[in-house]
Structures are given as C-alpha cells and as structure tokens.
Amino acid sequence: MLKIISVIVLSLLIGGCAMQSNKEMSSSKIFQSVEEKDATLVQKGKNKGSCSRCGMDLVKFYKTSHIAEHEGTHFQYCSIHCLEEHLGNEITLKNPKVVDVVSLKLIPVSDAHYVVGSKIRGTMSRVSKYAFLNLEDAKKFQTKNGGEIMDFNGALEKAKEDFKHYK
Ligand SMILES: [Zn+2]
Structure with a gap:
C-alpha cells in the first residue's frame, strides 16, 4: 500500500514538474516576441x-x-x-x-x-x-x-x- 501511495505521489511530482517546465517554456521570451x-x-x-x-x-x-x-x-x-x-x-x-x-x-x-x-x-x-x-x-x-x-x-x-x- 505504501508503495502504491509513493508511486502516486511520485507521479504527481513528476507531472507537476512537467507542467511547470511547460509553463516556463511558454512564458520565456524569445527575441522575436512582443506584447x-x-x-x-x-x-x-x-x-x-x-x-x-x-x-x-x-x-x-x-x-x-x-x-x-x-x-x-x-x-x-x-x-x-x-x-x-x-x-x-x-x-x-x-x-x-x-x-x-x-x-x-x-x-x-x-x-x-x-x-x-x-x-x-x-x-x-x-x-x-x-x-x-x-x-x-x-x-x-x-x-x-x-x-x-x-x-x-x-x-x-x-x-x-x-x-x-x-x-
Ligand atoms: Zn511562417
């Protein structure tokens, strides 16, 4: 049971990180970008x-x-x-x-x-x-x-x- 929970926690963490880096990618400005x-x-x-x-x-x-x-x-x-x-x-x-x-x-x-x-x-x-x-x-x-x-x-x-x- 503990193992299952830690897998869930781990995948949530990984999922969270992936989301975070996607967000960073879309908000990171390249030279061409403007408002x-x-x-x-x-x-x-x-x-x-x-x-x-x-x-x-x-x-x-x-x-x-x-x-x-x-x-x-x-x-x-x-x-x-x-x-x-x-x-x-x-x-x-x-x-x-x-x-x-x-x-x-x-x-x-x-x-x-x-x-x-x-x-x-x-x-x-x-x-x-x-x-x-x-x-x-x-x-x-x-x-x-x-x-x-x-x-x-x-x-x-x-x-x-x-x-x-x-x-
Ligand atoms: Zn084009």
Whole structure:
C-alpha cells in the first residue's frame, strides 16, 4: 500500500514538474516576441494571429514578421522565409512590408536595412534576418550582435539559399 501511495505521489511530482517546465517554456521570451498590444496584425478572421504559410504565432515571432497583399487580401508571415515561399509559388505580391525591430511598426521593405546572420536567433532559419528603418539602428545591432547589413533583395537571396537546404 505504501508503495502504491509513493508511486502516486511520485507521479504527481513528476507531472507537476512537467507542467511547470511547460509553463516556463511558454512564458520565456524569445527575441522575436512582443506584447500582443504592440503587434500589428493585418489579416482578417480567426487565424489573423498566425502566419499565413506555416501557421506560427505572429506575436511570438513578430520582430521577423512581414506582410504583403495579393488580389486585395492581406497576408502576414512569421518571417521573410514564408514570404519567399509564397513568392516562390509564382505569385505576385504587392506592398511587401517588414517590422522595424526598433519601432515595431510595419515599414516598406524598400526602406529596410536587414542585419543578416547575427548571433540573435532567426525565425525558420539558422541565418537570422532582422530589419531596421534607420541605418544607425541596424549598425548598432550589428556592432552588438554581428552580421551583415543588406537590403531586402539581399536578405531575400539569403532566404532563398536557406530554402535550398530544406528541399
Ligand atoms: Zn511562417
């Protein structure tokens, strides 16, 4: 009887620990995460908070988020990778924008300075890509975290290289 009770107690303890670590995992912030109130979500409907390609949480991966339009519909992506994957399907996307890591606002990709390959982990890629509106901010980030500064097309090329590895 004692043995049975100790098994129950033990499994409760283990169960409790597992629950605890799950909780810690979900609340531990990754660099990409923001408060929900700070995220701009442009999609409609119940899946507005999910990447239109892979379904990942857009608030959790907000700092690498991109948006674009196609035939009047707004799409939001967790990363340049899912944007590139959508483009790779021969689709013409309009008005692509990216989150500026500093202001958390969506800015046209043509205005963005991407820091590619810094030590800060990326989304859907081992080579991270973070965008900044101000070149000075990009340089500051680069000084601290490394990486290379390039424009959207350069970052997109890097994203394409990653995709070759997936396939
Ligand atoms: Zn995605």
